[in-house]
Amino acid sequence: MTEPKVRALVAGNWKMNGLRAGIAEAEAVGRALNETPAGADVMICPPATLLGPMVAALGDSTVHVGGQDCHVNVSGAFTGDVSAEMLADAGATAVIVGHSERRSLHGELDRDVRAKAEAAHRAGLSAIVCVGETAGERAAALTQTVVSRQLAGSLPDGARAANTVVAYEPVWAIGTGLTPTVEDVAKVHAAIRKALVARFGAEGQGMRILYGGSVKPQNARELMAVPDVNGALVGGASLKAADFLGIIAAYQP
Numbered sequence: 001m002t003e004p005k006v007r008a009l010v011a012g013n014w015k016m017n018g019l020r021a022g023i024a025e026a027e028a029v030g031r032a033l034n035e036t037p038a039g040a041d042v043m044i045c046p047p048a049t050l051l052g053p054m055v056a057a058l059g060d061s062t063v064h065v066g067g068q069d070c071h072v073n074v075s076g077a078f079t080g081d082v083s084a085e086m087l088a089d090a091g092a093t094a095v096i097v098g099h100s101e102r103r104s105l106h107g108e109l110d111r112d113v114r115a116k117a118e119a120a121h122r123a124g125l126s127a128i129v130c131v132g133e134t135a136g137e138r139a140a141a142l143t144q145t146v147v148s149r150q151l152a153g154s155l156p157d158g159a160r161a162a163n164t165v166v167a168y169e170p171v172w173a174i175g176t177g178l179t180p181t182v183e184d185v186a187k188v189h190a191a192i193r194k195a196l197v198a199r200f201g202a203e204g205q206g207m208r209i210l211y212g213g214s215v216k217p218q219n220a221r222e223l224m225a226v227p228d229v230n231g232a233l234v235g236g237a238s239l240k241a242a243d244f245l246g247i248i249a250a251y252q253p
C-alpha cells in the first residue's frame with residue numbers, strides 16, 4: 001500500500017501540568033517556528049485553565065491549541081466538565097479523546113470515546129483518538145486485537161481525514177522511557193492504516209496516525225521515519241520548548 005502524503009502533526013499533551021508561567025515555553029515554541037517554520041503542523045494541548053491564555057499568547061504563531069478531553073453534551077449540569085463547544089469557543093482546534101489515562105483512571109469505554117469524538121466533530125474540532133495496548137495485553141500477544149477493537153469502537157462513522165487523527169500509544173511506553181522497536185511500531189501503524197482504509201476508504205488513507213509514548217528529541221527522528229507514522233503525541237517532552245522543538249525538528253520544512 002502506498003503511504004499517504006499527509007502533513008505530519010506533532011502534538012504536545014501537557015496533561016495536568018502547567019501554570020500561567022509555563023505559557024512562556026509555548027511562546028518560545030511559537031517564536032522559534034516563526035523564525036524556522038516546521039515541516040509539520042504543531043499543536044499544544046494544555047490543561048483547560050490555560051486554553052484561553054495560551055490561544056492569546058500564540059495568536060501570532062502557527063502553533064495550534066487543543067483540549068485534552070471533552071464532555072459529550074453541549075452544556076448542562078455536568079460539574080467540572082468542559083464541552084467541545086467550550087473548547088472551540090476558547091480557540092481550540094482539536095481535542096484529545098480516549099487517552100489511556102482517561103480510559104484507565106476515568107473508566108472510559110470505546111463507546112464513550114466515540115461519543116466524545118462525535119461531540120468534537122459537532123463542535124468543528126478535530127478529534128485525536130487514542131488507542132493502545134497495556135503491558136499485559138502486549139505480553140499476551142493481544143496488541144493487534146486490542147487496537148482493532150478500540151479503533152472499531154472509538155471512531156465515529158463518517159470520520160474524515162480533516163477532522164480525525166488516530167494516536168497509537170502503547171500504554172506501557174507512556175512516561176516510562178520505554179518504546180517499542182521501530183519494527184513493532186511499523187506493524188501496528190500498518191494495521192491501523194489498513195483498518196482505516198477498510199472503513200473510511202480514501203478518507204482513511206489521509207488520516208494522520210501519530211505515535212505516542214516516550215517520544216524524545218533523541219528518538220524522534222527514528223520513530224517519525226517509520227512508514228505510516230504521521231507525527232507524534234508527546235507528553236513529558238512537550239513541556240519544555242527546547243525538548244519539544246527537538247522533536248519537531250524531526251520534520252524538516
Ligand SMILES: O=C[C@H](O)COP(=O)(O)O
Nearest residue numbers: 013174175213214235236
Ligand atoms: O499523550 C501523550 C502520551 O501519553 C505520551 O506521554 P510521554 O511522552 O510522557 O510518554
